Amino acid sequence: MLRYLTAGESHGPALTVIIEGLPAGLALPEDYVNRQLARRQGGYGRGGRMRIEQDRVRFLAGVRGGFTLGSPVALYIENRDWASWQEIMDPGAAARLDQRVVTRPRPGHADLAGALKYGHRDIRNVLERASARETAARVAAGSVARRLLEELGIEIIGHVVRIGPVAAPELDLIREMPSTPPGGAGKGPDEAEEDGGCGPGRPGGSPGVDLRRLREILDASPVYCLHRETAEAMMREIDRAREAGDSLGGVFEIRVYGLPPGLGSYVHWDRRLDGRLAGALMSIQAIKGVEIGLGFAGAALPGSQVHDEIFYSRERGFHRRTNRAGGLEGGVTNGEPLIVRAAMKPIPTLYKPLRSVDLASKEPFTASVERSDVCAVPAACVVGEAVVAWELAAACVEKFGGDTLQEMKANYQQYLDYLKTRI
Ligand SMILES: Cc1cc2nc3c(=O)[nH]c(=O)nc-3n(C[C@H](O)[C@H](O)[C@H](O)COP(=O)(O)O)c2cc1C
Numbered sequence: 001m002l003r004y005l006t007a008g009e010s011h012g013p014a015l016t017v018i019i020e021g022l023p024a025g026l027a028l029p030e031d032y033v034n035r036q037l038a039r040r041q042g043g044y045g046r047g048g049r050m051r052i053e054q055d056r057v058r059f060l061a062g063v064r065g066g067f068t069l070g071s072p073v074a075l076y077i078e079n080r081d082w083a084s085w086q087e088i089m090d091p092g093a094a095a096r097l098d099q100r101v102v103t104r105p106r107p108g109h110a111d112l113a114g115a116l117k118y119g120h121r122d123i124r125n126v127l128e129r130a131s132a133r134e135t136a137a138r139v140a141a142g143s144v145a146r147r148l149l150e151e152l153g154i155e156i157i158g159h160v161v162r163i164g165p166v167a168a169p170e171l172d173l174i175r176e177m178p179s180t181p182p183g184g185a186g187k188g189p190d191e192a193e194e195d196g197g198c199g200p201g202r203p204g205g206s207p208g209v210d211l212r213r214l215r216e217i218l219d220a221s222p223v224y225c226l227h228r229e230t231a232e233a234m235m236r237e238i239d240r241a242r243e244a245g246d247s248l249g250g251v252f253e254i255r256v257y258g259l260p261p262g263l264g265s266y267v268h269w270d271r272r273l274d275g276r277l278a279g280a281l282m283s284i285q286a287i288k289g290v291e292i293g294l295g296f297a298g299a300a301l302p303g304s305q306v307h308d309e310i311f312y313s314r315e316r317g318f319h320r321r322t323n324r325a326g327g328l329e330g331g332v333t334n335g336e337p338l339i340v341r342a343a344m345k346p347i348p349t350l351y352k353p354l355r356s357v358d359l360a361s362k363e364p365f366t367a368s369v370e371r372s373d374v375c376a377v378p379a380a381c382v383v384g385e386a387v388v389a390w391e392l393a394a395a396c397v398e399k400f401g402g403d404t405l406q407e408m409k410a411n412y413q414q415y416l417d418y419l420k421t422r423i
């Protein structure tokens with residue numbers, strides 16, 4: 001079983017993660033994790049805090065010479081902002097608990113509900129842990145999972161499809177993402193349609209696109225959006241929101257290629273991979289909706305336009321020409337790429353103040369803000385990739401097991417060989 005716990009306050013000394021259940025022998029360079037941490041810090045619309053932090057992982061246990069030992073992996077990410085908060089956030093008796101006390105709950109944040117639940121008079125005790133600073137720890141854990149998935153040929157890619165009112169042109173869910181930006185020599189729709197399938201020689205479906213090139217395009221986009229013109233419109237919208245003292249949400253999409261059929265299970269509710277993925281994505285701060293494949297759009301269509309017909313050929317085995325199910329049927333991967341989307345609400349801390357009531361005096365007030373993100377959808381997309389990676393790696397560990405990576409890969413290969421006898 002693969003599991004992890006995180007701890008850490010936003011302005012405390014550090015974030016920590018303990019991961020248990022990884023096989024021994026997985027190459028885990030610090031730089032690999034650091035690259036994902038840097039992506040999470042990026043994205044147009046972030047506030048001043050991201051200019052202070054420079055997230056770097058430090059392994060404290062479970063890794064030696066760049067390889068996992070099979071023992072629990074402990075890792076640590078320093079909060080640079082701690083230097084300015086040490087006096088107030090000190091875990092010991094030296095903490096100045098009377099300083100910078102927060103009694104004004106922000107609508108949309110955990111402030112009021114958290115203070116009532118835990119009996120805190122200082123909302124700082126809530127916001128420090130409710131803050132999405134914690135997602136740096138989740139991205140670190142997710143990077144470890146992603147590294148493991150890579151060993152099995154499973155690749156994850158996320159992109160932003162909406163920021164506020166600006167949406168990327170609808171990507172046809174039955175086709176793949178374009179391999180080049182608009183105007184370039186992308187793959188034709190008919191060619192793309194022929195990709196995928198869980199037939200011989202391509203277990204788990206094929207991306208049908210150059211993932212390295214896609215990543216380059218996405219990393220070069222300040223909003224992690226594939227379409228240059230849409231990205232520019234998104235940035236203009238973020239600028240407008242910032243000038244108006246407002247904030248924006250949006251939607252990101254995660255696609256996973258190279259998945260074998262058979263991860264997750266229909267036999268019990270808590271083993272369904274769709275439920276696990278939705279739970280993981282919904283647990284990200286400010287995520288308010290998740291859809292798989294056609295998702296909500298499917299509710300408006302007749303069944304004949306929703307379900308993916310099954311075909312068979314000797315070369316490709318069982319395959320589909322459409323992927324409206326987003327790679328999952330019955331809570332089990334079906335060999336098609338996974339497609340999930342998550343909707344993020346606008347950031348709750350606004351420069352344009354919203355009405356609220358002081359926790360201590362019960363007097364109404366309108367909030368004032370020192371700093372905040374205006375839009376964090378690109379960052380949330382990186383967090384989304386991480387939590388999806390985690391759930392998929394956990395499902396792989398469950399199905400293929402193994403105390404060493406070699407053993408796990410051998411089990412995986414045996415399963416793929418078995419699948420070939422079925423097609
Ligand atoms: C990457 C990321 C960055 C965020 N940055 C901020 C921020 O700067 N200010 C803020 O008020 N909320 C921010 N949020 C959202 C809050 O953390 C979130 O709304 C809050 O924890 C309440 O949880 P809920 O929205 O899930 O109910 C951010 C969320 C994410 C995922």
Ligand SMILES: C=C(O[C@@H]1CC(C(=O)O)=C[C@@H](OP(=O)(O)O)[C@H]1O)C(=O)O
Pocket residue numbers: 010047048049050053130131132133134135136285371372373
């Ligand atoms: C620190 C991060 O995001 C923070 C998430 C966050 C919130 O309320 O969720 C509020 C802001 O924190 P601060 O008030 O310290 O500026 C963001 O900067 C991060 O992503 O690493």
